[in-house]
Amino acid sequence: MNIAIFGGSFDPVHIGHEMIINKLSHLSYINKLIVVPTYLNPFKKKYLIDPEDRFKILDHMYRKNKNILISDFEINRNESTPSIITVEHFKSLYNPKKIYLVIGSDNLRTLHLWDNFEKLNKLVEFIVVNRDGYEVKNDIIQFKTINMNINISSSSLRDKLDIKYIPKKIQKKVTDIWNKELKKL
Known part of the structure; x- marks a missing residue:
């Protein structure tokens, strides 16, 4: 079995995430896609939407898909x-033949700064999702590329609270x- 791990803040989940998850779930070399919302991204100090709410939203979107x-x-x-802790967890849980770790192309330039990068690089093959404005090249790792060219980010959505980029199925929940959350501020 081959697994792919797609982690992220998903704060909030947007149509770009939805497109990436749908694309990954249809790749013939991936048997199970594991989507892992973070408690808090290691490179961030806070979140807008509670981790449990982000989990519930994603679960609501994909609970009927047995491959996700x-x-x-x-x-x-x-x-x-x-990421290394998450990868090791799913490696021990599934004992997969191959593990793919999905990252955005914006992560390529700082990937070498991730915790235990050398070990992580030996455990996984990276799948890089191409995003407008980021060059998809790197001399440190070998990787597969998925071209999505989605010019949308959760941080810009949080700043503008623009619901049109939220999947219709979850717009009311979000x-x-x-x-x-805004009432708490």
Whole structure:
């Protein structure tokens, strides 16, 4: 069995994430796609939408797809979790033939700074999702590329609270959560 791990803040989940997950779930060399919302991204200091709410939204979107697992592994750790810990967890859980780790092309230039990068690089093959404005080349790793060219980011959505980039299936849930979180500020 080959697995792919797609981690991220998903704060909020947007149509770009939806497109990436759908594309990954149809790749013939991936048997199971594991989507892992973070408790807190190791490179960020806070989140807008609670980790449990992000998990519930993703689970709502994909619970009927048996080839996609939405995992609360990092959320249950209740702390920022480096990718190496997540990869080792799923390696021991599934004992896969191959592990793919999905990252955005914007992560390529700082990938060597990730915790235990050398070990991570030996355990996985990277799949890099191409995003407008980022060059997809790197001398450090070998990787597969998925060309999505989606010019959207969760951080810009949080700043503008622009619901049109949220998948229709979850727009009401995300709007309700945004409104609840904004009242806390």
